[in-house]
Amino acid sequence: MVSEKDVSYVADLAHLELTPEERARMLKDLNSILSYIERLNQLDTSNVEPTAQVASRHGTKKDGEAFGHAMRADELRPCLPRDEAMQNAPQTDGTFFKVPKVIER
Amino acid sequence: MTGLESLTVESTRTAVVEKQFRASSLVDNFYKKIEADDPAIGAYLTLCKERAHRQAERIELLADKGDALPPLAGVPVAIKDVLTTKGVRTTAGSKILDSFIAPYTATAVARLEAAGAIVLGKTNCDEFAMGSSNENSGFHPVKNPRDLTCVPGGSSGGSAAVVAAGTAVASLGSDTGGSIRQPAAFCGVVGLKPTYGRVSRYGLIAFASSLDHVGPFGKTVNDVALMLQYMAGRDEMDSTSAELPVPDYASHIGQPINGLRIGIPKEYFGEGLDPEVRAAVENGIQELAKAGCKIIDISLPHTEYAIPTYYLVATAEASSNLARYDGVRYGMRDRGAKTLAEMYRKTRDAGFGTEVKRRIMLGTYALSAGYYDAYYLKAQKVRSLLARDFEEAFANVDAIVTPTTPTPAFKLGEKADDPLAMYLADIYTVTANLVGVPGITVPCGKSREGLPIGLQVLGKHFDEVTVLKTAHVVEHALAAQLS
Numbered sequence: 001m002v003s004e005k006d007v008s009y010v011a012d013l014a015h016l017e018l019t020p021e022e023r024a025r026m027l028k029d030l031n032s033i034l035s036y037i038e039r040l041n042q043l044d045t046s047n048v049e050p051t052a053q054v055a056s057r058h059g060t061k062k063d064g065e066a067f068g069h070a071m072r073a074d075e076l077r078p079c080l081p082r083d084e085a086m087q088n089a090p091q092t093d094g095t096f097f098k099v100p101k102v103i104e105r
Numbered sequence: 106m107t108g109l110e111s112l113t114v115e116s117t118r119t120a121v122v123e124k125q126f127r128a129s130s131l132v133d134n135f136y137k138k139i140e141a142d143d144p145a146i147g148a149y150l151t152l153c154k155e156r157a158h159r160q161a162e163r164i165e166l167l168a169d170k171g172d173a174l175p176p177l178a179g180v181p182v183a184i185k186d187v188l189t190t191k192g193v194r195t196t197a198g199s200k201i202l203d204s205f206i207a208p209y210t211a212t213a214v215a216r217l218e219a220a221g222a223i224v225l226g227k228t229n230c231d232e233f234a235m236g237s238s239n240e241n242s243g244f245h246p247v248k249n250p251r252d253l254t255c256v257p258g259g260s261s262g263g264s265a266a267v268v269a270a271g272t273a274v275a276s277l278g279s280d281t282g283g284s285i286r287q288p289a290a291f292c293g294v295v296g297l298k299p300t301y302g303r304v305s306r307y308g309l310i311a312f313a314s315s316l317d318h319v320g321p322f323g324k325t326v327n328d329v330a331l332m333l334q335y336m337a338g339r340d341e342m343d344s345t346s347a348e349l350p351v352p353d354y355a356s357h358i359g360q361p362i363n364g365l366r367i368g369i370p371k372e373y374f375g376e377g378l379d380p381e382v383r384a385a386v387e388n389g390i391q392e393l394a395k396a397g398c399k400i401i402d403i404s405l406p407h408t409e410y411a412i413p414t415y416y417l418v419a420t421a422e423a424s425s426n427l428a429r430y431d432g433v434r435y436g437m438r439d440r441g442a443k444t445l446a447e448m449y450r451k452t453r454d455a456g457f458g459t460e461v462k463r464r465i466m467l468g469t470y471a472l473s474a475g476y477y478d479a480y481y482l483k484a485q486k487v488r489s490l491l492a493r494d495f496e497e498a499f500a501n502v503d504a505i506v507t508p509t510t511p512t513p514a515f516k517l518g519e520k521a522d523d524p525l526a527m528y529l530a531d532i533y534t535v536t537a538n539l540v541g542v543p544g545i546t547v548p549c550g551k552s553r554e555g556l557p558i559g560l561q562v563l564g565k566h567f568d569e570v571t572v573l574k575t576a577h578v579v580e581h582a583l584a585a586q587l588s
């Protein structure tokens with residue numbers, strides 16, 4: 001069971017604040033979803049390998065290799081120009097993104 | 106110009122090539138129709154008229170010079186707003202990206218445009234593609250064009266609705282747990298989720314990277330085959346995109362399928378399946394038998410574990426992917442915050458909707474110290490069991506046929522307050538995402554209220570050909586009954 005303390009802890013990890021109403025709702029919903037998820041424990045998976053990516057099972061190259069092409073030579077290539085990369089930023093000085101103070105003095 | 110509703114990808118291209126109408130007047134007429142019909146539906150979030158007209162002029166220039174026209178020349182399409190379009194607002198259905206102008210175009214969109222398609226606009230969806238009804242859009246819900254009191258399904262509800270309403274000829278969506286197939290079934294159109302790795306995800310705003318797929322909606326199986334044709338294939342910008350050759354999909358449509366072994370998994374026809382949906386899907390299966398297919402009863406024994414597995418894997422990946430929305434580099438920022446940490450929290454609190462926060466919370470919890478093994482790792486192991494179910498089934502059958510959804514479209518508001526009930530709307534579609542196999546939905550009937558019902562065909566990895574061929578037989582056989 002998820003407790004109110006867990007909700008606070010997880011919200012903190014996720015950089016969410018949540019209103020008291022949202023926290024109450026979250027507590028109820030997470031418990032309801034997790035109790036449904038409990039059914040996974042009916043399965044014995046002690047000898048089963050995890051699957052993070054399906055391509056690791058069937059391969060995506062002609063020879064059946066998975067991700068054989070994920071690596072390439074480490075060479076310089078053009079990337080998004082700075083002004084385009086920064087055009088959506090809420091605040092910049094033209095060179096860097098600006099943010100509120102990180103360290104309190 | 107009348108009859109825009111009945112245009113298909115193929116008939117539009119033919120009309121443009123034969124100069125029955127000019128690309129720019131086609132575009133004008135589509136915008137007129139959108140302005141007349143879309144306000145009641147709410148499927149479009151942004152129209153990109155300039156971009157559409159520029160593309161139309163390019164097509165006309167080629168046509169006037171007498172040059173060969175590209176394969177999708179002049180075909181007006183709509184793009185789910187989770188795919189980036191350079192210079193055009195791209196929101197993912199979220200307030201946090203309300204004013205985001207994408208600096209580059211998604212590969213799938215760029216390839217369609219290179220093939221001559223005209224992008225009319227960006228379609229509404231559940232926020233960050235999280236939802237099954239489109240009610241989680243940060244802007245406004247979409248209504249089902251077949252019945253405005255019903256949801257169009259989700260998360261690609263806008264892209265399904267524009268095809269059903271005829272306000273675009275075809276469209277693109279994304280499918281992480283059923284988000285193309287479920288709304289296509291609810292709106293009575295065809296929707297295809299290709300194999301994982303078939304279409305590049307570059308420029309697809311990430312929800313759950315190991316489950317996200319880009320795919321097309323169309324009025325016909327042939328239309329989605331043509332759309333897939335020009336998007337599919339290796340893209341250097343997506344390291345999970347496959348290097349396998351792309352077959353000529355449309356050339357296989359209409360080919361005989363006698364002798365094909367069709368698996369019917371008993372777990373997809375159990376409790377919770379609406380009797381009208383069952384009857385319509387069984388009717389479709391009979392047509393496949395008449396076409397000479399061998400119908401074989403099979404079992405996918407871990408099916409009941411797919412939804413819980415999905416909601417751990419998808420939310421864990423989402424909690425990580427959505428960490429980037431922090432108010433620093435793009436998107437909304439809370440201006441009042443005094444410190445960086447406070448700015449993160451206030452920005453995310455204001456920018457994300459309830460369902461997105463719920464999934465970030467669940468995913469963060471499943472990944473947090475002490476729970477990782479019990480939840481996230483456990484789900485990844487069950488994902489292996491689900492993959493094994495399909496590997497074993499496909500040793501004996503060539504395709505699998507199921508209902509796409511347990512019920513026809515539900516009413517707006519009906520499930521809005523019960524996340525778990527909403528999650529179960531994807532019960533027949535999520536497994537294909539966990540396993541990566543291709544899946545299509547094709548209309549196979551209507552409920553007494555006249556709501557569409559979809560039949561799903563699943564195939565082996567990279568065997569979209571069989572999936573399309575099989576779906577076409579159902580479409581063709583039932584055309585008279587459904588018109």
